Every structure is written in C-alpha cells, then in structure tokens.
Amino acid sequence: MDLDYFFQLFLGGMTRGSIYALIALGYTMVYGIIKLINFAHGEIYMIGAFTALIIVGALGMTGLNPVLIFLIAGVIAVLTSAGYGVTIERIAYKPLRNAPRLSALISAIGMSLFLQNYVLLAQTSNFLPFPTLIPEFKFLANAGGIISSTQIIILATTALVMVVLTLLIKFTRIGKAMRATSQDRQMAQLVGIGINKVIAFTFVIGSFTAALGGVLICSHIGQINFYIGFIAGIKAFVAAVLGGIGSIPGAVLGSFVLGLTESFGTGYISSDYEDVFAFLFLVLILTIRPSGILGREKKAKV
Amino acid sequence: MLKLEDVVTCYGNIKALKGISITIQPGEIITVIGANGAGKSTTLMTICGIIPPRQGKIIYEGQDITNAEPDKIVGMGISQVPEGRRIFPFLTVQENLDMGAYLRRDTDGIKRDRDYIYELFPILAERRNQAGGTLSGGEQQMLAISRALMAKPKLLLMDEPSLGLAPIIVQQIFSIITKINQENGTTILLVEQNANMALKVAHRGYVMETGRITMEDTAKGLVSNPEVKDAYLGV
Ligand SMILES: Nc1ncnc2c1ncn2[C@@H]1O[C@H](COP(=O)(O)OP(=O)(O)OP(=O)(O)O)[C@@H](O)[C@H]1O
Ligand SMILES: [Mg+2]
Numbered sequence: 001m002d003l004d005y006f007f008q009l010f011l012g013g014m015t016r017g018s019i020y021a022l023i024a025l026g027y028t029m030v031y032g033i034i035k036l037i038n039f040a041h042g043e044i045y046m047i048g049a050f051t052a053l054i055i056v057g058a059l060g061m062t063g064l065n066p067v068l069i070f071l072i073a074g075v076i077a078v079l080t081s082a083g084y085g086v087t088i089e090r091i092a093y094k095p096l097r098n099a100p101r102l103s104a105l106i107s108a109i110g111m112s113l114f115l116q117n118y119v120l121l122a123q124t125s126n127f128l129p130f131p132t133l134i135p136e137f138k139f140l141a142n143a144g145g146i147i148s149s150t151q152i153i154i155l156a157t158t159a160l161v162m163v164v165l166t167l168l169i170k171f172t173r174i175g176k177a178m179r180a181t182s183q184d185r186q187m188a189q190l191v192g193i194g195i196n197k198v199i200a201f202t203f204v205i206g207s208f209t210a211a212l213g214g215v216l217i218c219s220h221i222g223q224i225n226f227y228i229g230f231i232a233g234i235k236a237f238v239a240a241v242l243g244g245i246g247s248i249p250g251a252v253l254g255s256f257v258l259g260l261t262e263s264f265g266t267g268y269i270s271s272d273y274e275d276v277f278a279f280l281f282l283v284l285i286l287t288i289r290p291s292g293i294l295g296r297e298k299k300a301k302v
Numbered sequence: 303m304l305k306l307e308d309v310v311t312c313y314g315n316i317k318a319l320k321g322i323s324i325t326i327q328p329g330e331i332i333t334v335i336g337a338n339g340a341g342k343s344t345t346l347m348t349i350c351g352i353i354p355p356r357q358g359k360i361i362y363e364g365q366d367i368t369n370a371e372p373d374k375i376v377g378m379g380i381s382q383v384p385e386g387r388r389i390f391p392f393l394t395v396q397e398n399l400d401m402g403a404y405l406r407r408d409t410d411g412i413k414r415d416r417d418y419i420y421e422l423f424p425i426l427a428e429r430r431n432q433a434g435g436t437l438s439g440g441e442q443q444m445l446a447i448s449r450a451l452m453a454k455p456k457l458l459l460m461d462e463p464s465l466g467l468a469p470i471i472v473q474q475i476f477s478i479i480t481k482i483n484q485e486n487g488t489t490i491l492l493v494e495q496n497a498n499m500a501l502k503v504a505h506r507g508y509v510m511e512t513g514r515i516t517m518e519d520t521a522k523g524l525v526s527n528p529e530v531k532d533a534y535l536g537v
Contacts, residue, residue: 173404176393176397176400176401177401177404179390179392179393179397180390180393180401183390183391183392183393184388184390186352186388187384187388187390188401189350189351189352189372189373190350190352190372190376190381190382190384190388191376191381191401191402191404191449191453192372192373192376192377192404192405192453193373193401193404194371194373
C-alpha cells in the first residue's frame, strides 16, 4: 500500500471533517437549545464565504498583504454571518417558539430557500473563483504535497475553536446557562436566566463557527457559488446526527468520522459515490445506535 | 408583599384560574391546599411570569409585575421550588446551585451561602460533583430547595415539596421551611396536598377548587373547619 497516498487521504479526510465539524457545531447547539433543525444553517456558512469573497475583492486592489486581507475578510465574514444568524432566529424562529415543532421546521426550510435565492439574485449562479491568499509555508516544501498550508490552518483553527468552545460551555456563566436552558428551558427561566439572550448567543456562536468553516474551505477549494451551503449543510447535519444531535463532542466526532469515510471511500473505492458514503454510514450507525454515537437517550427521574 | 387581584389564567381556551385573589404579608407562611387539577401549580407559574395571566393584576412590593419577564421577577426576589423538583439533570449538584444564584454577582456571598447549604444538607456536599439527575428523589428535593435559596429570595414559592418522599424526609423538609422563614425572614407560599403538615407550619391558608379560591382563614381556623377536615385532612 502506498503510504503517502494513505496519509494524503487521511489528512484530506481530517480537513473535510474539520469543516463539517465547524458547521455541525451550530446544528447541534441550536438543536440542543430549542430542539430545532436549523435548515438555514448551511446558508449561514455560504453567506460567510460570500462576504469574505466580496471583502477580498474590495481589498484586493489596495495592495495590502494577502494574509492581512484574508484575516480582515474572515473577521468581517464571521461577524456578518453572526448577524444573519441572530436575525433569522429573531424573525423566523422566535415567534414560533411555542408553536408545534413542525411549524418552526418549515420556517427554517423557507429561510434556507430564501437565503439561497437571495444570494443567487444578488450574485450569480456561476461558480466564482476564490483567490489563494494563504502562502505555502516554507517547511512544507519537503512534504511532497501531502498537506497544504491551508489545510494546516484549517486543522489548527478547528482544534482551537473546539478547545475554546469546550471551555466556554463548561466553565463560563453563559455556558452553564446554555446547558441549563437546553436541559429545561422553563426551569432556566425560573432561576432567572434570560433565555432570549441565551438562545441568541447560541445562534451567534453557531453562525460564527459555520462562517469560519465557509471562509476556510473556500480558500482551500478555490471556488464558491450560492449552492455550497446546501450540500455542506446536509453533510454537516448528517455528521451531527451521526454523533448524536444535541451533543457537542458527538458533532465533532461524527464530523471526523464522516470526513474520513468520504475521503477513504473516494480514494480507495470510487469518487463517483462520494455523497453515497455519508448516507450509507448514517444508516449503518443509526441502525446500531439510534441516538447517534454519543447521543444520550432521554431518561427523566420522576 | 404580594397581591393577586382577580387573576385569570388560561391554557388555550381552558380557564385554569377563574379569577383568584390572594394576599401575602411579609414574613408569613401561606399555604394553598386543593385537590389535583385545582390550579395550584398554575398559580405559582403565573406569579413567576411563565404563564402570564389573561386578566387581573399581580402586585409585588408595590410594583405591577403582571406582565414582567420571568428573569425580572426572579431578580426582584421571587424564587420557586417547582413541582417535580426540576433539577438540571446533566449539571452537577454544584452547578445546579450556581444556577440558582445566576442573577447574583457577589461572588463571596454566593460562596458563603453555598457553604451554608452544604452545612444544612451534608449529603449535597458529598455529592457536589455528581450529576443532579443521579440523585435520589429526596436528595433532589433538597437540591431544588437549596437552588431556590441560592437566589436569596424574599418570597419563596414551593410546589408540593413533600410529594413522594418518605415520612422522615417530609418532617425534615417542613422543619427547614420553618427554619428558612424564622431565621431569614423569608416569606413563603407553600402549595401542598399534604394539608395536615402544611397547616401545621403555615400562618394562614387558602383552599382552592377548580380554579377558584373557596376558603380563606388562619391555619388554626382551617384545621378546625369541618368542611376542610372532611375534604383535605382525612380525619
Ligand atoms: N400545560 C397545560 N396545558 C393545558 N392544560 C393544563 C396545562 N397545565 C395544567 N393544565 C390544566 O390546568 C388545570 C390546573 O392544573 P394545575 O397543574 O395548576 O393543577 P394543580 O392544582 O397544581 O394540580 P396537582 O395537585 O395535581 O399538581 C388542570 O385542569 C390541568 O389539566
Ligand atoms: Mg400542581
């Protein structure tokens, strides 16, 4: 077996997994807190990528350092997406908070279609090139093309996000409030937690990481269109379900499992079935563990 | 301290409270007794702003809180020990207590109160890093009371704190209710099916039937009332 090829596939899978994880976090956190599959979440990722593209285009003429441009574009993209995320919650989900769950789900699907078409009309249906702004690191010259500097940045950023998020949720006041709200919303209100703020904050974090994923993957793949959010969103959703929706470690684990499966599947079996592997794996896992790899079954003490 | 004036609360089209009026003076222990479905829990949830009333007024310390948000109401000094304990199952015992003190910023005071709680209920200290959902029913009730106390409430609402507990634990819970009232001067509104015990610790009481207050008297008066005896005291 060709070891170089193996590592290349492995790292490719980890990169995919990282992006899925950045998106899946938002699905799983929002589900945890308001029990809603936020179908518009993939679009947040897409909007993040488009915002970055627009900023990069605007700053490209200024002759600034490409890395600096990338950072500025990333920050603006992430903030813009967070704004979209919170706004979607406010107008499409909050009014339906006490309505049957199906209503909110339909609202989410509507929001997803709306945002896709909004970007389609404002931009174009064609793929747009996303410029390479991250230079190749010197030390990679000997790596024989197994990994690129963009991939390293994706892996490192994802790792950092995971650590920060874990600490935030475990130790901070807002993090504990998020956990309390997801476990019993009414009781959270009874101890004085302002659940509107907590829910909005959850959308901010979820949108933030999704947009980060969008910006990173586009600079890796080099092109975007209005539809990327749909595909990536579905995959990340599969990853979240795979790991156990509502569970944060589950979403991360599910994402890496999915990324690696796809990468090895396409590399060793056939690239024609790239999208099939994800769903095949999902069915397989859910047959064995219906609530996902790390999902917990609800048991209440009476 | 707290005044409900002709409060009507509905679930959809069902009127759960059909115009109730309750008055509580500072420092009192008030009990509300009534059969299943009378509207006792609904009353407490209405006071806390979880289910705002359709009609009527709720005045707390001179302020109208009828349509205030639940977190505002907690901030003004009203806490609830809800029916069924409602412990956050995947938070540790200590985190559950921290959540009780969510709106407080005095770190030292919080720590002092936590130590006081651990002294009051040593079992909670022992279990402090254990998930709340793994506690026994009695331990969860102690935790639910402690969590409410961590907010330093001026008015404590308790919904059937003795439900499903062994007699010895029930004794303990009621002696703690008296203690909280006497030592901290906390005003208490106690909802109970265990009318015998409730009327022993309460100063005054209300009897509730299908969404209406049908009787109101001192605890002594209610205990000796033949109708109450028949219906609620089982003697
Ligand atoms: N969420 C709800 N939706 C619809 N109806 C409700 C809801 N909660 C309570 N009710 C109804 O309102 C009425 C009062 O209920 P409530 O829970 O206040 O009674 P309770 O006096 O606390 O009874 P118990 O002693 O059994 O706890 C009941 O008829 C109940 O069926
Ligand atoms: Mg009740």
